[in-house]
Amino acid sequence: MAEIDKDSGIIVTKDLTKVFNGKAVLEKLSIAIEKGKTTVIIGPSGCGKTVFIKHLIALLRPTAGEIFFKGQRIDNLHERDLGKIRMQMGFLFQGGALFDSATVYENILFPVRQHTNISDRRQLDEIVKSKLAVVGLDGYQSYYPANLSGGQKKRVALARAIALNPEVVFYDEPTTGLDPVRSDVINELILKLKKELGITSIAVTHDMTSAYKISDRIVMLHKGKILADGDAEYIKNHPNDTVRQFILGQVSEADVAALRVSGTKFASQFNPKDFEE
Numbered sequence: 622m623a624e625i626d627k628d629s630g631i632i633v634t635k636d637l638t639k640v641f642n643g644k645a646v647l648e649k650l651s652i653a654i655e656k657g658k659t660t661v662i663i664g665p666s667g668c669g670k671t672v673f674i675k676h677l678i679a680l681l682r683p684t685a686g687e688i689f690f691k692g693q694r695i696d697n698l699h700e701r702d703l704g705k706i707r708m709q710m711g712f713l714f715q716g717g718a719l720f721d722s723a724t725v726y727e728n729i730l731f732p733v734r735q736h737t738n739i740s741d742r743r744q745l746d747e748i749v750k751s752k753l754a755v756v757g758l759d760g761y762q763s764y765y766p767a768n769l770s771g772g773q774k775k776r777v778a779l780a781r782a783i784a785l786n787p788e789v790v791f792y793d794e795p796t797t798g799l800d801p802v803r804s805d806v807i808n809e810l811i812l813k814l815k816k817e818l819g820i821t822s823i824a825v826t827h828d829m830t831s832a833y834k835i836s837d838r839i840v841m842l843h844k845g846k847i848l849a850d851g852d853a854e855y856i857k858n859h860p861n862d863t864v865r866q867f868i869l870g871q872v873s874e875a876d877v878a879a880l881r882v883s884g885t886k887f888a889s890q891f892n893p894k895d896f897e898e
C-alpha cells in the first residue's frame with residue numbers, strides 16, 4: 622500500500638494510538654479519508670469506533686500519532702484554534718442528543734450561534750428553513766424534541782449537523798433505534814448530502830444494510846487495527862473469518878465457549894431441568 626501522507630485525504634491519521642488505563646484501544650492506525658466519499662466504520666462493540674471518530678474532530682487527543690484535516694495538523698491544536706476547524710465539520714452523535722428544552726429552531730441554530738455572529742433574524746430563519754427542508758421537516762421549527770418521533774429527532778439532528786454547510790459530517794450510529802423504513806430515510810439523506818452537496822461522510826454503524834447502502838468504503842476495526850478495508854462488495858465477500866462472522870452477525874466459537882464458562886456461574890440459580898415438561 623502507498624505511504625499515507627498528510628495530503629492523502631481530507632482527513633488523515635498517521636500511526637494514531639490511544640491508550641486508556643494502560644490498554645491500547647487504537648494502535649498505530651493510519652488511514653486517509655477520501656473527500657466527497659462516504660466511509661463507514663464497523664466493528665464489534667467496544668472496539669474503538671466512537672473513540673476513533675472523536676479523535677478526527679479533536680474531542681480526544683492521541684496518546685501517539687498525528688491527525689490532519691485538509692493537510693493541517695489538528696491533534697496538537699489549542700482548544701481556541703479548533704473552533705475554525707470544527708466549523709467545517711458536522712456531527713450526529715450516538716444518541717442524537719437534541720437539547721430537550723429548546724425548540725427545533727433553536728436546536729438547529731446552536732452551531733450557528735456558537736461559531737458565527739449572525740444575528741439578523743431573517744438570515745437565521747432562512748438557515749433553519751433551508752436545513753429543515755433538506756431533511757423534509759420545514760414547518761417543525763416551533764416543535765420541542767419531546768413531540769418528535771425518534772426518526773424525526775435524527776433528522777433534526779442532521780439538519781443541525783449541516784447548519785454551517787460543513788465539508789465533513791460524522792455520524793455515530795445514525796440508524797440505531799429506528800425501524801427499517803425510518804432507517805432508510807436516514808440512509809437516503811446521507812446519500813443526498815453526498816450527491817447534492819458533495820459532503821464527505823464518516824459513519825459508524827452496526828447496521829450492515831445501511832453500511833452497504835451508503836458506503837463507498839467500509840473499514841472494519843478490530844483489536845485497535847484495521848482488519849478489513851474496501852467497498853461493500855469486497856467486504857461482503859471477505860475471506861477472513863472474523864470479518865465474515867461480524868458482518869453476518871454470527872457468534873464465534875470463542876464467544877460461545879466464553880458463554881459456556883460464564884453460564885456455569887448460574888448453576889445454583891438456574892437448572893435446565895426446571896424447564897422440562
Ligand SMILES: Nc1ncnc2c1ncn2[C@@H]1O[C@H](COP(=O)(O)OP(=O)(O)OP(=O)(O)O)[C@@H](O)[C@H]1O
Nearest residue numbers: 641642646664665666667668669670671672673715
Ligand atoms: N474516556 C474514556 N476513558 C477510558 N476508557 C474509554 C473512554 N472512552 C472510551 N473508552 C474505552 O475505549 C473502548 C472503545 O470505546 P468506544 O466507545 O470507542 O467503542 P465503540 O466501538 O464505539 O463501541 P459501541 O459499538 O458499543 O458504541 C472501550 O473499551 C471503552 O471502555
Ligand SMILES: [Mg+2]
Nearest residue numbers: 670671715793
Ligand atoms: Mg460507539
